[in-house]
Amino acid sequence: MIEKTDIGKEELLTGYRNLVMERFMDKKLLNASKQGFLPFYIPLMGHEAIHIGIGLALRDNDYFYPYYRDFGTVLQKGIPLDMIMSQVFSTQDDNELGRDMPDHFSFKKYNIGAVITPVAGHLTSATGIAYAYQYRKKEGSIIATFGDGATSTPDFHVAMNFAGVYNLPMVFFCENNGFAISVPTYPTENGAFDQTYEETRGQIYKKAEAYGFNGIRIDGTNFVEVYRQTRKALENAKNGPILIEAMTYRMGPHSTADDPNKYRTNTVTEGSEKDPVIASQKVLKDMGILDDKAIESINDEMDKKSTDLINKYEKEPKPDKHTILDNLYEENPWYIDEEKGDIQ
Amino acid sequence: MTMVKALNSALDNAMEKDDSIILLGEDVGIDGGVFRVTDGLLNKYGKSRVMDTPLAELGIIGFGIGMAMEGLKAIPEIQFQDFLYTGMDQIINQMAKLRYRTNGDYTLPMVLRTPYAGGVHGGPYHSQSGEVYFTHTQGLTVVTPSNPYDAKGLLLSSIELNDPVIFLEPKRSYFIKGEVPEDYYKIDLRKANVVKEGDDLTIITYGPSVPLVNNTVNKNNVNADIIDLRTLNPFDLDTILKSVKKTGKVLIVHEAPKMFGVGAELAATIAERAIDYLSAPILRVTGLDIPVPFALEDYYVPNERRIMEAVNKLLNYQ
Ligand SMILES: Cc1ncc(C[n+]2csc(CCOP(=O)(O)OP(=O)(O)O)c2C)c(N)n1
Numbered sequence: 001m002i003e004k005t006d007i008g009k010e011e012l013l014t015g016y017r018n019l020v021m022e023r024f025m026d027k028k029l030l031n032a033s034k035q036g037f038l039p040f041y042i043p044l045m046g047h048e049a050i051h052i053g054i055g056l057a058l059r060d061n062d063y064f065y066p067y068y069r070d071f072g073t074v075l076q077k078g079i080p081l082d083m084i085m086s087q088v089f090s091t092q093d094d095n096e097l098g099r100d101m102p103d104h105f106s107f108k109k110y111n112i113g114a115v116i117t118p119v120a121g122h123l124t125s126a127t128g129i130a131y132a133y134q135y136r137k138k139e140g141s142i143i144a145t146f147g148d149g150a151t152s153t154p155d156f157h158v159a160m161n162f163a164g165v166y167n168l169p170m171v172f173f174c175e176n177n178g179f180a181i182s183v184p185t186y187p188t189e190n191g192a193f194d195q196t197y198e199e200t201r202g203q204i205y206k207k208a209e210a211y212g213f214n215g216i217r218i219d220g221t222n223f224v225e226v227y228r229q230t231r232k233a234l235e236n237a238k239n240g241p242i243l244i245e246a247m248t249y250r251m252g253p254h255s256t257a258d259d260p261n262k263y264r265t266n267t268v269t270e271g272s273e274k275d276p277v278i279a280s281q282k283v284l285k286d287m288g289i290l291d292d293k294a295i296e297s298i299n300d301e302m303d304k305k306s307t308d309l310i311n312k313y314e315k316e317p318k319p320d321k322h323t324i325l326d327n328l329y330e331e332n333p334w335y336i337d338e339e340k341g342d343i344q
Numbered sequence: 345m346t347m348v349k350a351l352n353s354a355l356d357n358a359m360e361k362d363d364s365i366i367l368l369g370e371d372v373g374i375d376g377g378v379f380r381v382t383d384g385l386l387n388k389y390g391k392s393r394v395m396d397t398p399l400a401e402l403g404i405i406g407f408g409i410g411m412a413m414e415g416l417k418a419i420p421e422i423q424f425q426d427f428l429y430t431g432m433d434q435i436i437n438q439m440a441k442l443r444y445r446t447n448g449d450y451t452l453p454m455v456l457r458t459p460y461a462g463g464v465h466g467g468p469y470h471s472q473s474g475e476v477y478f479t480h481t482q483g484l485t486v487v488t489p490s491n492p493y494d495a496k497g498l499l500l501s502s503i504e505l506n507d508p509v510i511f512l513e514p515k516r517s518y519f520i521k522g523e524v525p526e527d528y529y530k531i532d533l534r535k536a537n538v539v540k541e542g543d544d545l546t547i548i549t550y551g552p553s554v555p556l557v558n559n560t561v562n563k564n565n566v567n568a569d570i571i572d573l574r575t576l577n578p579f580d581l582d583t584i585l586k587s588v589k590k591t592g593k594v595l596i597v598h599e600a601p602k603m604f605g606v607g608a609e610l611a612a613t614i615a616e617r618a619i620d621y622l623s624a625p626i627l628r629v630t631g632l633d634i635p636v637p638f639a640l641e642d643y644y645v646p647n648e649r650r651i652m653e654a655v656n657k658l659l660n661y662q
Contacts, residue, residue: 063414097447106446113413114446118437124403125438128410128418135366135392135416154430158403165398327448328483330506333534333578 007227009289011056015076015223016284019052020298022072023277024306026252029088029102033256037314038089040101042068043252046268049276050175050246052076053226054143061140062234063133065113065126069175070145071103079107085309091316097326098319113144119180120150123159123172130168130241141237143171143230149180151204163241164211170241171233174204175220177250182263208243220246221279224287249274347517350492350524351381351457354499355419357528359389365503366411368395369404369421378423379459379518405431405456409438412454417503425460425512426472439508440483455502455509460488461552461599462645463516467638473552473600473631478510479577479609486576487533488512490554492522497531498574505533514552536580538587542567545593545658548584548610550576553597553646560648566655568595576606581613588614592623593658599645602630624661627654 026044033041044051047069055076058064066073074084083095087105090098096106106114113129116122126144133142150156151174163170178185185204208215218229226246233242249268253260260266268274284290321343325336345353359365367382373396376383386394397404401422408418422428428435435456442450462471478486487502487509489495495513502509539558544566549557550573561568569587573579588594594614596607607628614626629646636644 095447095449096445099447100445104445106449108446108449114442114450116438118433121433121437124406124434125410125413127403128407128412129414130410131407132411132414132416135411154402155406155433158398158400159406161398161400162403162407328444329485330443330451334581335578 007056007224012224012284012287012289015052015056015227016280016290017298017302018055018072018076019048019223019277019280021302021306022048022051022075024302025071025309028306028310030252030256032310032314038102041256042103043255044069044071045270046177046249046251046276047175047220048072049223049280050220050226050248053223054145054173054230056223056227057230057234058143059140059234061111061138063111063113063129063140063142065122065129065142065144066105066115067119067122067146067150068101068103068115068117069147070115073145074105074107074112077110077112079105079110079112081309083107085313086316089313089316090318091313092319093316094319097323120146120153120155123150123155124162127159127162127168127170130163130170131166133169134166141169141171141234143173143234145173145175147180148174148176148178148185148204149183150174151207152180160207160211160241160243164213167240169237171230171237172208172241172243173230174243174245175248176204176245177248179250179254179264181254181258182260203245205243205245208241211241213241213243215243215245217245217247220248221274221276222283223276223280224283248276251275345492345524346519346521347489347492347495347513348379348381348519350496350522351499351513352383352385353524353526354496354503355382355385356388358500358503359385359393361528362417363393364415365417365419366393366395367419367421368397368408370397370399370423372396372421377421379515381457381513382421401428401431402434405434405439408454408456409434409442409452412452413442413450418454419503420454420456422456422458424466424470425458425474426469428458428474432477435478435484435510436481440481443507444483451506452508453506455499455511457499457511457513459515459518460512461514461516462636462641463514463552465638465641466636468635471636471641473598475512475576475600476605479606483508484577485509485533486512487574488514488551488576489574490514490517490551490572491520492524494531494537494572494574496524497529498533500528501530501533504530512551516552517555520555531574533575534578534580535574536583537572537574538583539570539572540568542569543591544568545595545655546571546584546587546591547595547597548573549597550574550606552599556646556648557597557651560651563648564652564655568655579610584610584614585618588618589621592621593661594622594626595651595654595658596626596628597630597646597651599631601633602628603633605630624658627658629654
């Protein structure tokens with residue numbers, strides 16, 4: 001086992017700053033959607049430590065195939081803010097020209113896959129990408145993220161099986177937030193979310209064993225821990241796949257179309273011990289990297305920065321309506337050309 | 345050579361030229377495919393390029409998509425089109441939409457090959473003609489050859505395309521023989537083939553029905569244009585309209601069921617653009633609107649009698 005997980009103070013501090021930025025962005029984007037500036041939004045609260053940890057662990061030649069709840073990872077990975085924000089607000093500069101929902105990124109030149117809405121729809125593609133790495137003897141590994149609900153799909157099991165059979169350089173990363181919309185990962189007697197996973201039937205990380213590789217469960221509220229385990233997994237994936245199950249809690253609603261009060265009472269609230277921002281603060285404080293003064297000034301800075309960004313991008317123009325017929329095929333068929341007249 | 349050999353020759357020619365081409369599927373390696381289309385290729389190119397996969401169509405298709413996203417050119421084989429449906433989500437939601445929804449950030453040059461339609465007494469699950477599931481999915485190119493020469497040329501053109509192709513191989517024609525060059529050659533994917541020229545009516549057909557239509561027309565001395573579409577979506581509108589304007593009468597023949605089929609789209613398109621040229625209703629001879637019955641399959645598929653009834657109805661129409 002290789003242990004190349006050392007990380008400098010500066011990087012950790014950058015990670016923390018992005019973590020706070022993600023928290024502010026999340027709250028304000030949710031707000032923007034309530035005010036009608038965004039037709040749809042997928043909240044992130046509770047996932048920040050996972051996102052930043054993975055973002056820190058990614059090297060340039062690694063490939064990241066995200067799902068729809070991974071805003072902070074692309075932020076930490078260093079994708080230009082303009083590209084991220086243009087996508088989130090579907091502006092005319094969005095590289096997808098507003099064709100997909102907010103946070104459904106596609107950044108090929110940064111080795112980032114095209115987020116797909118159908119749950120787990122990217123997992124077999126991710127294993128195919130891992131095969132291409134293996135075939136071309138490319139440096140780096142592939143990491144794909146998904147929720148706990150995704151582990152019920154055929155896609156997850158087929159992808160795990162292929163990865164095991166071909167011994168692919170692949171990290172399966174489950175962001176276990178306890179819920180698939182309203183359905184708990186493993187319902188307890190009263191149907192509520194149960195924090196004591198060890199006692200429940202369901203331990204997602206153990207599914208790896210059946211496919212011939214290792215699975216581990218980690219704390220998904222501490223980004224330093226997520227970084228260490230993910231970096232290690234990406235290094236070791238050269239020798240075969242691995243499954244990581246990171247435990248956290250979805251502190252917000254599933255999406256802007258969801259009211260969680262119908263099906264649960266929040267067991268993790270903002271500012272509590274298990275809030276990833278608080279948990280990560282504690283770790284950095286213990287390491288002597290962060291103090292209360294820095295926490296406050298980073299808060300102020302990110303509060304302002306996030307407001308400025310959102311104010312700017314919510315006013316950016318949308319793509320030209322005539323572009324919607326472009327790029328279905330390399331050379332569009334005659335009937336697409338004819339439909340141009342239908343756009344007035 | 346047979347259509348199977350022609351397809352094999354196309355794959356061989358392409359793989360020799362381009363080491364990014366990877367074949368994958370159930371039994372395509374050691375066994376050479378259940379219809380032998382990939383016979384001998386494992387020995388020549390090795391198991392990293394001719395991959396026997398686990399039994400999961402969803403995985404075969406998704407895996408191929410991933411390869412194509414990362415610069416390889418995957419050619420998955422689905423053993424029978426009937427078994428492809430567990431991978432249908434990947435086809436509709438990932439393969440067909442990737443270029444569009446990313447505005448070309450990702451493209452998917454890949455060819456999904458699969459045998460379809462009847463002819464081997466395969467019952468409800470080895471005989472399906474599911475082409476409309478693909479033709480009605482925006483972003484796919486759907487190609488189906490009718491003879492060995494076209495099979496090779498169309499497959500090579502499909503492999504060179506920068507977009508995903510569903511390549512439907514009519515298994516009833518797999519062992520038809522024809523002249524096929526050993527060398528690399530291509531056929532325009534957006535041009536239909538006028539198999540035979542005539543003045544009295546236009547018969548539009550494709551894939552497994554082309555030999556039947558051809559034999560019927562020749563045997564009964566029908567003076568018809570026969571158009572083999574080759575590509576179902578996007579089909580070659582110009583060739584169709586040119587012929588329809590000349591003959592004024594149209595018969596569409598396909599093995600897939602009639603209701604909501606390819607024939608319906610062709611008929612509507614012709615009516616929209618050339619109704620003033622028509623001197624008779626557009627007729628269809630197709631498979632029946634039932635699953636393919638095992639023992640009595642012959643009653644399901646179009647035949648000479650049904651085609652001639654329709655031809656005579658059109659010719660005698662006042
Ligand atoms: C195949 C599929 N079924 C249903 C949906 C609707 N849906 C969107 S997200 C979701 C829950 C997913 O839960 P999980 O995988 O745990 O991820 P989370 O959203 O909690 O991060 C559902 C049911 C979908 N997008 N795709």
